[in-house]
Amino acid sequence: MSDRRERGLLALSFFLPFFLLLGIYVLLGIAPFGDRVLLISDARGQYLSYFALYQELFAGKADFFYSFEKLLGGSLSGLYAYYLASPFNLLLLLFPKEQLAAGFDLMLLLKLSTC
Numbered sequence: 001m002s003d004r005r006e007r008g009l010l011a012l013s014f015f016l017p018f019f020l021l022l023g024i025y026v027l028l029g030i031a032p033f034g035d036r037v038l039l040i041s042d043a044r045g046q047y048l049s050y051f052a053l054y055q056e057l058f059a060g061k062a063d064f065f066y067s068f069e070k071l072l073g074g075s076l077s078g079l080y081a082y083y084l085a086s087p088f089n090l091l092l093l094l095f096p097k098e099q100l101a102a103g104f105d106l107m108l109l110l111k112l113s114t115c
Contacts, residue, residue, distance in 0.1 A: 031102035
């Protein structure tokens with residue numbers, strides 16, 4: 001297979017799911033194209049608080065070694081490794097806290113397209 005054809009297939013493998021999912025976002029009114037978000041139930045309560053903490057860690061407003069985010073407090077290393085270590089999460093640093101759910105929708109769109 002030629003190098004040009006291989007690059008075209010790689011690009012198609014990203015952009016085809018990207019635009020299909022983007023169309024679904026538009027049709028269902030998922031943020032930023034409407035008021036709906038993909039975070040529901042536990043994800044809304046759990047992930048949004050973790051992502052807000054993620055922003056505070058990068059802003060220097062939270063301590064990585066001890067936080068009360070974990071019930072009675074403790075190190076955030078496990079929480080970071082399990083939920084926050086993805087490089088895609090850096091995208092969330094660009095969103096204000098009020099728009100974190102929309103940032104999550106965009107991040108999920110990029111993660112699924114990359115898969």
